[in-house]
Amino acid sequence: MEVKNANAAMLSNYEVFKLLTDLKEQRKDSGKNKHSVGQQNLNTIMYETLKYLSKTPCSRQSPEIVKEFLTTMMPHKLTKAEKLQLLNHRPQTAVEMQLLVEESEERLSEEQIEELIQTVADVLPGDPEQENAAPADAEMDEGSEQS
Amino acid sequence: MFVLVEMVDTVRIPPWSFQRQLNDAIAEELNKKLANKVVYKVGLCICLYDITKLDDSYIFPGDGASHTKVHFRYVVFHPFLDEILIGKIKYCSQEGVHVTMGFFDDILIPPESLQQPAKFDEAEQVWLWEYETDEGAHDLYMDQGEEIRFRVTDEVFVDTSPTGPATATPDTPGQPGQPGQSTAPPAEDAGEKKEAPYTLIGTICEPGLGLLSWWNN
Numbered sequence: 268m269e270v271k272n273a274n275a276a277m278l279s280n281y282e283v284f285k286l287l288t289d290l291k292e293q294r295k296d297s298g299k300n301k302h303s304v305g306q307q308n309l310n311t312i313m314y315e316t317l318k319y320l321s322k323t324p325c326s327r328q329s330p331e332i333v334k335e336f337l338t339t340m341m342p343h344k345l346t347k348a349e350k351l352q353l354l355n356h357r358p359q360t361a362v363e364m365q366l367l368v369e370e371s372e373e374r375l376s377e378e379q380i381e382e383l384i385q386t387v388a389d390v391l392p393g394d395p396e397q398e399n400a401a402p403a404d405a406e407m408d409e410g411s412e413q414s
Numbered sequence: 415m416f417v418l419v420e421m422v423d424t425v426r427i428p429p430w431s432f433q434r435q436l437n438d439a440i441a442e443e444l445n446k447k448l449a450n451k452v453v454y455k456v457g458l459c460i461c462l463y464d465i466t467k468l469d470d471s472y473i474f475p476g477d478g479a480s481h482t483k484v485h486f487r488y489v490v491f492h493p494f495l496d497e498i499l500i501g502k503i504k505y506c507s508q509e510g511v512h513v514t515m516g517f518f519d520d521i522l523i524p525p526e527s528l529q530q531p532a533k534f535d536e537a538e539q540v541w542l543w544e545y546e547t548d549e550g551a552h553d554l555y556m557d558q559g560e561e562i563r564f565r566v567t568d569e570v571f572v573d574t575s576p577t578g579p580a581t582a583t584p585d586t587p588g589q590p591g592q593p594g595q596s597t598a599p600p601a602e603d604a605g606e607k608k609e610a611p612y613t614l615i616g617t618i619c620e621p622g623l624g625l626l627s628w629w630n631n
Contacts, residue, residue: 273492308445308449315516365622
């Protein structure tokens, strides 16, 4: 076996998630031979990787969302690796942003970081459970301030 | 986190699989060979992405199976340097914090890369961060099962291909293969721990890194 190119392309979590979900569908139809000894490794790695990825933001993404995200990110002049990490992690705080964007203090002002957080939150779908919890908290805060 | 790796290999299809579509038979063989396995200096192979080229299939004398040279692309887990990843704490030991991602287990955060000052609690076998605030020191425990965000600082590939019997073991010099020495080969295995073929070294020594619960408002 020969490795022609160990780094031919970078894949986003969404692409791998989609590939594995499609492969799982395909294998569901194939019937009995997926339980043979040889297929166990593939089954294990598919199950574990899908389990991991389904808990990340990529499980709520689609090709259109990814395309829209990349187009919106163009004016910010981020490297490919940074855009990929933003897509995979969907940062919600400035601290997370500074982790993912190299030398963010020098390249981006505070408002630009806020703007990026806002764009990420708008374009990439978030966790519906998390977002339902937040307005409830806000209502509780308002209630306590009024009283 | 994941990369596409272009590879070339010769796939052997046995005669009883000749009725299958060649592409399906080849895909199954490639996944059987590579899925969930580490390729030296490449990463942990996940699954086949696509087949880019199929050369002609040949049948050689003495073997009824067909051999086909296949050019294909494989999805491989190979985080780049300084990438941020999220995993779960598997357990803590003197060597550091062991993190797992479910599909990949061998991630270690050594003690010097923990949020300082860090201390190892022998009784509970857990690392903790002695976080100083104006009110005093809080001990933040790094418990098992907690989600942790870390940065990849290094990767270690170990070639775990089998070595031949000619290598003499260092602890039994000049005495290999004697009938009385039944312990010679097993002792070598029992003494050495099985090395992980691919290990990631991480750090959490930065604002934002460490347990997710430390940084959530």
